[in-house]
Amino acid sequence: LFSRIACVSAPSVYQKLRTLHREDFSVYIFEYDKRFAIYGEEFIFYDYNNPLDLPEKIAAHSFDIVIADPPYLSKECLGKMSETIKYLTRGKILLCTGAVMEEEAAKLLGVKMCKFIPKHTRTLGNEFRCYVNYDSGLDREI
Template sequence: MCESDDDVPQLSSEALAALQEFYIEQQQKEDIKTTERSNNYSLGSIEENWQLSQFWIACVSAPSIYQKLKEQNSNEFSTCILEYDKRFSAYGAEYIFYDYNDPLNLPTNLTAHSFDIVLADPPYLSEECLRKTAQTIKYLTKGKILLCTGSIMEEHAAKYLGVKMCKFIPKHTQNLANEFRCYVNYDSGLDSNSVS
């Protein structure tokens, strides 16, 4: 049975704004003290039946995006963070330890295709890292993927995840050696002229 695009979950304007703000304020990713002070963004235990929630977002190796989404304090979506750095366990049950080298070593409550959208920022600009992270992403997502990585990864991103580079160019406060880009596999609005 074919569902119309109207039935497919979309990021709300608030969530999209939060993602854009993340790129403008990348400095927060480096400020672990801010992360430790934001325990008030933890919602407590994640329900075991992930299928019953309205709109689930998984942030894979993207703690700053997770933080920005939590700052929205929205009941339109629920989030979790899959991250190697155990300091982010301050987020409680929404934190899931994740090592891209063991991409499918996930808790049993993370069932296949349980997230409406998966946002990922693999930790290294390498084919191996992206290939392994892609295994996790494909396992978790119901279909929608937003990948943040270097422009040099465009060919691998298309090969492993079927995503295309957006016109939207995220900005970093850090001077990155490689151009950073967003890739999606759905109509995200990140290609429109109104997004900058």
């Protein structure tokens, strides 16, 4: 089964997935930072302020899963990014953002906080959490 994965403002996840060199999925990076244009066709310029300003080649509901990491902890940013996520996904959403966004994330995307706690390479001043809308295995006790 071949899967399409969209990484929205989640470049570290995109880079990690690329290093796996798997043939059962393709991965795209939706990113504001044009340095990622080095990845060619897999790079899609993305500005959350224009959530649906995407190239024609990106069809609605054309990704099996959308992995998103909003750049700002604000209702405005998550709200706009949610439009993009809902446009792209066929169903599955994995969102990484601050714990303070739990209620807003549930309301906008129907995601629930996981027990799994993602680690950030930089020390963040807020509690960083993972949210999903499907049975991901990220809720099991470790």
